Amino acid sequence: MKVNCDQLAGLLPDFFDGDLSREQSDAAIDHLATCASCRLTVDELEGVRTLASDHGRLELPPESKERIRRSLGLS
Numbered sequence: 001m002k003v004n005c006d007q008l009a010g011l012l013p014d015f016f017d018g019d020l021s022r023e024q025s026d027a028a029i030d031h032l033a034t035c036a037s038c039r040l041t042v043d044e045l046e047g048v049r050t051l052a053s054d055h056g057r058l059e060l061p062p063e064s065k066e067r068i069r070r071s072l073g074l075s
């Protein structure tokens with residue numbers, strides 16, 4: 001499975017919630033590995049989510065966070 005930028009944007013909310021299938025999640029990570037502009041988008045989104053969870057409203061599942069960090073080369 002391959003996704004383009006538009007499709008990735010559609011997957012991101014579920015990606016952050018950990019609701020994607022394995023295949024969708026792998027496709028999202030594959031895309032992020034090759035697309036700098038989408039990495040930037042995820043970075044911003046993750047920042048927003050992290051900020052929100054600091055206020056106790058949203059919690060990013062540790063597994064998603066880990067996968068995102070790894071896909072972004074942050075860990």
Ligand SMILES: [Zn+2]
Pocket residue numbers: 004005008031035037038
């Ligand atoms: Zn992209």
